[in-house]
Amino acid sequence: MFQPVRAPHQDHHKSPIMDTTLYTAKLPYLIYSIQPGNGQSGMRSSSNQQLPVISQTSTCSLSSESGDPCGSAKWAASLLRECAKAISEKDSTKIHHLLWMLNELASAYGDCEQKLASLFLQALFCKATETGERCYKILTSVTEKSRSFESVRKMMLKFQEVSPWTSFGHVASNGAILEAFDGGSKLHIIDISNTFCTQWPTLLEALATRSDETPRLKLTVVTTVSMEKSVMKEIRQRMEKFARLMGVPFEFQVVSELSRLAELTKEELGVQEDEAVAVNCIGALRRINVKDRDAVVRMIHSLGPRVVTVVEEEADFTSSSMDDQFVKCFDECLRFYSLFYEMLEESFSTTSNERLMLERECSRSILSVLGCDGEVEVDVGDEESEIRERGRQWSQRLRKEAFSLVGFSDDVVDDVKALLKRYRAGWSLVLAQGDDDSAGLYLTWKEEPVVWVSAWKP
Amino acid sequence: MLQSLRLQSSINANPNPNSTMRPKRSDRESHAGDSTGDNEDNQARKRFNFGRNLSGEATVSGEKSVRHEDEAEEEIVIGGESSGLRLLGLLLQCAEAVSMDNLDEASGLLPEISELASPFGSSPERVAAYFAEALQARIISSCLAIFQALEAEDRVHVIDLDIMQGLQWPGLFHILASRSRKIRSMRITGVGSSIELLEATGRRLSDFANSLGLPFEFHALEGKVGNITDLSRLAPRQHEATVVHWMHHCLYDITGSDLGTLRLLNLLKPKLITIVEQDLSHSGRFLGRFVEALHYYSALFDALGDGLGGDSVERHQVEQQLFGSEIRNIVAVGGPKRTGEVKVERWADELRRIGFRPVSLGGNPAAQASLLLGMFPWKGYTLVEESGCLKLGWKDLSLLTASAWQPSDQSL
Numbered sequence: 001m002f003q004p005v006r007a008p009h010q011d012h013h014k015s016p017i018m019d020t021t022l023y024t025a026k027l028p029y030l031i032y033s034i035q036p037g038n039g040q041s042g043m044r045s046s047s048n049q050q051l052p053v054i055s056q057t058s059t060c061s062l063s064s065e066s067g068d069p070c071g072s073a074k075w076a077a078s079l080l081r082e083c084a085k086a087i088s089e090k091d092s093t094k095i096h097h098l099l100w101m102l103n104e105l106a107s108a109y110g111d112c113e114q115k116l117a118s119l120f121l122q123a124l125f126c127k128a129t130e131t132g133e134r135c136y137k138i139l140t141s142v143t144e145k146s147r148s149f150e151s152v153r154k155m156m157l158k159f160q161e162v163s164p165w166t167s168f169g170h171v172a173s174n175g176a177i178l179e180a181f182d183g184g185s186k187l188h189i190i191d192i193s194n195t196f197c198t199q200w201p202t203l204l205e206a207l208a209t210r211s212d213e214t215p216r217l218k219l220t221v222v223t224t225v226s227m228e229k230s231v232m233k234e235i236r237q238r239m240e241k242f243a244r245l246m247g248v249p250f251e252f253q254v255v256s257e258l259s260r261l262a263e264l265t266k267e268e269l270g271v272q273e274d275e276a277v278a279v280n281c282i283g284a285l286r287r288i289n290v291k292d293r294d295a296v297v298r299m300i301h302s303l304g305p306r307v308v309t310v311v312e313e314e315a316d317f318t319s320s321s322m323d324d325q326f327v328k329c330f331d332e333c334l335r336f337y338s339l340f341y342e343m344l345e346e347s348f349s350t351t352s353n354e355r356l357m358l359e360r361e362c363s364r365s366i367l368s369v370l371g372c373d374g375e376v377e378v379d380v381g382d383e384e385s386e387i388r389e390r391g392r393q394w395s396q397r398l399r400k401e402a403f404s405l406v407g408f409s410d411d412v413v414d415d416v417k418a419l420l421k422r423y424r425a426g427w428s429l430v431l432a433q434g435d436d437d438s439a440g441l442y443l444t445w446k447e448e449p450v451v452w453v454s455a456w457k458p
Numbered sequence: 459m460l461q462s463l464r465l466q467s468s469i470n471a472n473p474n475p476n477s478t479m480r481p482k483r484s485d486r487e488s489h490a491g492d493s494t495g496d497n498e499d500n501q502a503r504k505r506f507n508f509g510r511n512l513s514g515e516a517t518v519s520g521e522k523s524v525r526h527e528d529e530a531e532e533e534i535v536i537g538g539e540s541s542g543l544r545l546l547g548l549l550l551q552c553a554e555a556v557s558m559d560n561l562d563e564a565s566g567l568l569p570e571i572s573e574l575a576s577p578f579g580s581s582p583e584r585v586a587a588y589f590a591e592a593l594q595a596r597i598i599s600s601c602l603a604i605f606q607a608l609e610a611e612d613r614v615h616v617i618d619l620d621i622m623q624g625l626q627w628p629g630l631f632h633i634l635a636s637r638s639r640k641i642r643s644m645r646i647t648g649v650g651s652s653i654e655l656l657e658a659t660g661r662r663l664s665d666f667a668n669s670l671g672l673p674f675e676f677h678a679l680e681g682k683v684g685n686i687t688d689l690s691r692l693a694p695r696q697h698e699a700t701v702v703h704w705m706h707h708c709l710y711d712i713t714g715s716d717l718g719t720l721r722l723l724n725l726l727k728p729k730l731i732t733i734v735e736q737d738l739s740h741s742g743r744f745l746g747r748f749v750e751a752l753h754y755y756s757a758l759f760d761a762l763g764d765g766l767g768g769d770s771v772e773r774h775q776v777e778q779q780l781f782g783s784e785i786r787n788i789v790a791v792g793g794p795k796r797t798g799e800v801k802v803e804r805w806a807d808e809l810r811r812i813g814f815r816p817v818s819l820g821g822n823p824a825a826q827a828s829l830l831l832g833m834f835p836w837k838g839y840t841l842v843e844e845s846g847c848l849k850l851g852w853k854d855l856s857l858l859t860a861s862a863w864q865p866s867d868q869s870l
């Protein structure tokens with residue numbers, strides 16, 4: 001029987017944005033009724049198995065009325081959930097049956113449903129055949145080889161142009177950093193993120209136009225994604241050039257030969273006593289192995305920063321490493337990536353190569369979370385987790401390591417609101433409210449929180 | 459505070475000429491007249507740039523990068539013969555691996571092909587995208603079939619009626635080696651015409667199995683299996699599952715006496731017989747058909763590309779919904795049955811006669827798949843169950859004729 005997906009946190013009364021069960025009412029679903037399989041002459045039916053027979057009944061047609069590009073028959077989600085359930089129950093006949101069906105119907109280049117099917121098929125197949133790690137390693141090496149500075153930059157710029165998914169975090173973080181730096185003359189930003197420095201030109205511009213003396217800025221980029229050296233070289237050249245143009249005294253350094261983020265020190269990062277330090281973590285914390293996350297937060301604390309900005313996608317994949325939690329984790333992945341894909345579909349043009357690149361990245365992420373029993377060690381020491389946590393969970397970690405929240409000023413909130421106005425309808429901003437664990441700002445799409453940003457100080 | 463935020467200019471890391479915010483030290487004069495940069499940038503885009511630059515020139519240098527770029531809706535335009543050729547070369551390599559049932563190698567090649575391909579790119583990229591997808595589907599279904607058959611087994615005896623180089627088996631070794639439940643014994647009896655070839659194949663397979671830590675035995679059987687009189691070596695051991703792998707080559711006779719083969723199958727009562735029906739058109743084999751199809755669709759996509767624009771949504775839809783499906787059907791399974799019809803029916807009767815009955819590939823997909831297909835009439839798929847085989851069709855073309863057989867008295 002079909003079960004509505006429940007979010008891990010059931011605190012409906014505390015804050016409306018935390019109740020993610022709201023979304024299920026909006027989407028029509030096929031209702032499965034389980035009937036005994038029909039025997040056909042010449043074909044032996046497995047008498048003990050109850051295979052799903054699909055009848056089409058839609059519960060609510062809200063989506064089709066609002067022009068949902070993904071159509072009203074959400075067959076992919078249903079099939080995928082059944083398959084995940086079969087995998088957790090180790091029902092091999094059913095697993096193979098469903099994988100076979102998904103294989104027939106999936107297409108990475110089709111409509112939303114076909115794409116979702118294709119997206120998860122790979123992960124489920126690898127999970128069922130225990131070939132996840134091998135597959136992930138191949139995919140990673142292929143991606144590394146084929147990603148160039150040009151292609152990645154194009155993808156990011158296009159994404160920022162059509163969707164505030166990434167620029168939301170940039171604007172809020174920059175705002176918080178600039179306010180924390182106010183008055184300082186020697187600034188050091190430690191950038192632990194996956195944004196290829198697309199965030200910083202705006203900040204440089206703002207520093208250049210400050211009414212007082214232009215401060216010096218040192219930017220230390222800690223790369224969390226493996227990539228060819230040529231990419232960082234390009235980025236360095238561009239940043240130095242731009243800083244020169246802006247008239248901001250600028251220094252750029254890269255820390256890339258990393259074993260574990262937790263082992264970084266002040267010295268290694270080149271933090272000096274007279275510097276005002278900001279640590280910027282965008283999509284970075286989730287790349288750390290779950291067991292090391294507290295240690296990294298502690299390390300950041302030891303740098304004595306004026307502000308730490310954290311941006312993460314709002315999803316909880318932490319149940320991935322627990323055997324009996326596979327379905328729970330799967331449901332959450334399905335929820336999140338369905339949203340993401342829908343958003344991509346509505347934001348990009350149909351024939352966009354940039355969207356294709358983003359979709360392929362999702363494929364790797366999901367393979368890592370679902371197909372590889374949690375975390376993969378690509379190379380010894382390299383951290384490549386994709387296990388996301390929600391804002392509330394990150395907040396708990398930060399508070400535990402003696403960080404306290406820095407609220408975003410009205411100015412920054414206004415800036416973010418202005419940003420959102422540039423995009424298509426559907427995007428909005430919600431402030432976390434209420435208790436101790438809530439913090440920061442949420443970007444919502446169709447009223448679902450999708451990206452979380454917050455600022456902290458020791 | 460950041461009221462003057464201008465998204466585009468800041469993200470581009472370039473000073474926006476329209477900005478009211480002037481940089482402190484304006485360098486505009488130095489690059490205002492730099493119009494040649496435009497062409498070079500376009501050229502850079504057109505270069506085949508996947509982390510390596512074939513022309514050996516530097517890509518967009520730091521100098522040019524600072525100009526304000528007039529980026530309209532761009533596609534990744536890949537110029538030059540070399541990239542298209544490389545892509546097609548990889549595709550053929552992959553197809554060849556699939557045709558030899560070398561699923562391991564094939565699935566290693568696919569990610570690279572997929573990464574380079576795109577349904578929104580140049581002709582070779584678009585063709586490659588759909589072919590790669592079809593190959594992927596085929597690999598997955600082949601893997602599923604094998605996996606399913608061997609899931610519960612600890613001891614396996616595979617009798618390959620025409621082993622040749624045995625390239626189809628390393629893939630299985632991989633799967634068995636990576637299972638959490640270790641296999642206790644795995645033996646392959648390879649049948650072929652030359653004892654030297656067989657022994658060479660056996661050595662190679664043994665080496666590979668050893669490298670994976672698989673307990674493995676190889677036995678060579680020279681001659682044609684239908685003519686074998688002494689069956690003791692093929693007899694199953696205790697608790698051992700026998701699988702007979704039979705790739706039909708109708709161009710030449712591999713099994714010898716049909717009656718003999720049947721008698722053998724009867725005696726062996728293998729747990730599973732996998733029969734793969736290859737296309738027997740004039741080109742003869744999967745690879746030939748694959749190349750043919752590649753040529754045809756390349757030409758077609760080229761023609762479409764000329765007529766409609768690069769970012770034409772209609773073209774994309776036609777390619778994806780119509781040709782994508784067609785390509786998949788050609789690649790994903792056996793292909794049009796022209797001469798095979800009679801043969802399969804004959805074998806079905808014979809197998810039944812000696813006590814085998816058909817097993818569908820995944821439980822009872824016919825009813826369910828039928829209903830599922832009923833939801834998508836536009837796809838043009840048909841599903842027919844005939845003589846114990848599942849026949850998936852695309853319009854009038856029969857594509858998949860897969861059959862698997864097990865002894866009638868065996869309960870699952």
